[in-house]
Amino acid sequence: MDPRDARPGELEAWAAERGCDAGVARRLLSAVFKEGVLDPSRWMAESQIPRRLAGDVGPIPLPRLTPDGSVASPVDGFQKLRFRTAEGLALETVLIPLHKEGAVSLCLSSQVGCAMGCTFCATARMTTRRNLRTWEIVDQFLQARAIVHGQGRRVTGAVFMGMGEPFLNYDNVLAAADLLRCSSAGSVAAKAITISTVGLVPEIDRYTREGHRYRLAVSLGAATDAKRKELVPVAARWPVADVVAAARRYALARRTRVTLAYVCISGVNVGEDDARALGELIGDTPVRVDLIEVTDPTGRYRPPSIEELQDFRDALTRHVGQPIVRRYSGGKDIQAACGTLAGAG
Ligand code: SF4
Incomplete structure (x- = not known):
């Protein structure tokens, strides 16, 4: 055990x-x-x-992930840790400095690689894939937290937004989140734990039914099925209207706003028509829209310019009329930003 x-x-x-x-x-x-x-x-x-x-109790001592390097960004203080599983597979964890002095949130991986195939994401291009065991998720937390403590800082949150689609590894991710939250274990507040999904409708409904207290973030990619199929091909097996309907059921059941994450790509999904489509899709569902600028080292996708992003944000304010937040995706210089984790660099 x-x-x-x-x-x-x-x-x-x-x-x-x-x-x-x-x-x-x-x-x-x-x-x-x-x-x-x-x-x-x-x-x-x-x-x-x-x-x-x-x-x-089990093998003595208990197995650990093997640390395989750490790199910190001189630009914004993000830090990326690389680990190896027993069979040598790479996975990564990111230390995210928060605004509050000394507070750090940990971005944890739930899988090696990812089968969802998002076209802007380096994790999707990894050839080896498997679910991480609960202990492998928890060990990322323990080893990262030891580093954070050694720096005189503290861990105040955790987000399941690293490598992998957390809801493809549902049971292990929820077991890990429960351990992180437990007062005898990780002691992270439930509301400071976020589980992200690219839009698996049955699992969103299961999550709602089970009444978990962690935050939920649903990554849309685009507001129309035609565009979404281009960006998140596997998740697009569920129409985007069904994804938002499931997010709405969650928001109403939990009496909270559901976070809709939206990866902004210049010339692709940040036009006035995209904002209008998003507004129609969301309707009166209680949401917070997080705008994340794409980071794509291959150069296929470019982030919007400052003006393009501001125009999109203004359009969203008109069409959605709910909180719109620009989420900083840091560590670009060390391949730690959203969509760039691939066990290399
Ligand atoms: S963005 Fe997330 S869900 Fe999509 S391929 Fe990358 S890790 Fe998987």
């Missing part, structure tokens, strides 16, 4: 089967998350955990 791999309630059940109460399960979690102790023999010594559990 690796506590970093546990589903909600699983660790308590495991402890109960061995005649231990929920407090033991909490102390195990705390030993792993708060002290970063991965050797069960030390848990026994330091956390008053019964010795008879030692043999049941």
